[in-house]
Amino acid sequence: MRRVTAFFLVAAFPSMALAQDLVIENARIVDGNGGIIDNGSVVVSDGRIVSVSAESAAGEGGTRIDAGGRTVLPAFTDAHRHVILGDPDQWLAEEAEENMRAWLEAGFTTILSAGDAPEQILELRRRLADGEIQGPRLIASGRVPLAAGPGGFVAGVDPARIDQSRGPNRVAETAEAIPHEQTRAAVQALADAGFDAVKTVIVTTPDGPETETLAVVAEESRRHGMASITHAVTVIDTLAAVEARTDVLVHTPHIGHLTEEQVRTIVDSGIPMVSTLGVFVPTFDVDNAMVRERTGHDNVARFRDLDPFPYNTLSSAGQGPVNARLLWEGGLLYGYGTDVRFLPDDSLAHELRPLRLVFSHADIVQMLTRNAAITAGLGDETGTLEAGKRADIVILDGDPLTDINDVHDVVLVVKDGEVVVDKLN
Secondary structure (H helix, E strand, O other): OOOOOOOOHHHHOOOOOOOOOEEEEEEEEEOOOOOEEEEEEEEEEOOEEEEEEOOOOOOOOOEEEEOOOOEEEEOEEEEEEOOOOOOHHHHHHHOHHHHHHHHHHOOEEEEEEOOOOHHHHHHHHHHHHOOOOOOOEEEEEEEOOOOEOOOOOOOOOOOOOOOOOOOOOOOOOOOEOOOHHHHHHHHHHHHHHOOOEEEEEOOOOOOOOHHHHHHHHHHHHHHOOOEEEEEOOEHHHHHHHHHHOOOEEOOOOOEOOOOHHHHHHHHHHOOOEEOOHHHHOOEEOOOOHHHHHHHOOOOOEEOOOOOEOOHHHOHHHHHHHHHHHHHHHHOOOEEOOOOOOOOHHHHHHHHHHHHHHHOOHHHHHHHHHHHHHHHOOOOOOOOOOOOOOEOOEEEEOOOOOOOHHHHHOEEEEEEOOEEEEEOOO
């Protein structure tokens, strides 16, 4: 299976001056690779995991944490996120610190921004990396277009609400090609700005240039040490992105039904995929305080932009999970991502709703940990509990393999060997 290169190590892992030597003992360990230790220990030194074992760690030095039989597992990753809400400068000045802290409180130590205000998202990444504010490591992507003229998104409108991937809005005319040298220059500009990844949106037009241009983006991105991540939400666009050899598919195809042959084509490419199934599931303000605050209403079905739900998109709420299960059974590496701006615990609850339709508790734990880390490009460094990996660890007051809702019951979080959330004491 194809692996996503760890593109982001310099930006994602700054120096770890605060790393502690830790021993987590009396723990039920779920390692992210499918292994379970009913009563074991995790030893951490200099920000990395030294051992994960059923043996006693009585002779090990460092701060000792008694898990009290609770579940210990890798910290979570959201591999497709929009971070900034509202005016970017105001958000950065007034909300960033509290928002980033909320990610840690929810058990997330890594998030990938798949489209935010460029200047502000890079500044947020800098502040996080320099320790000016405490939060998850942040992977930032910038956008490059695949064609000129109509196609893609409608300005000022949630792109999932009026999506030109979806008929009857789909563009029927051949789009104008962008010269390859211009595309390469656009990727170069993102590399010069310091972005970690290049995001593209593919909506193919009849005999259009999109697949060829995406292949140029993917090749040029890799040359600069960046990943190419592609928004493809129809079956035909997903197949085009696979043909172009993008690095990551950041949506599950939810427009069109996958055939057995199409499943095999996508799976055999080795390109991982991010879930984002919750986008087309209604949210209700009794479940999400943000909706009630914005609308002043109770029990009103809302879309992810918090405006009334567009029911012409509701078929995606069923088709996406069906296609996801077909791909999973075919052997696709499938990771967790939300594509929303909800607060992290709210977005987790929202994405779990469609995931639970077609996946087991164990499946979802693997998506949240190992698989999401791989789709975010950091699978060699985090996402599992094993010797040599970064010490990104959560302790839950419950067992998510029995009830996946227990992923909300975070009582302790370790990031890069530092205890950043502690509700045990």
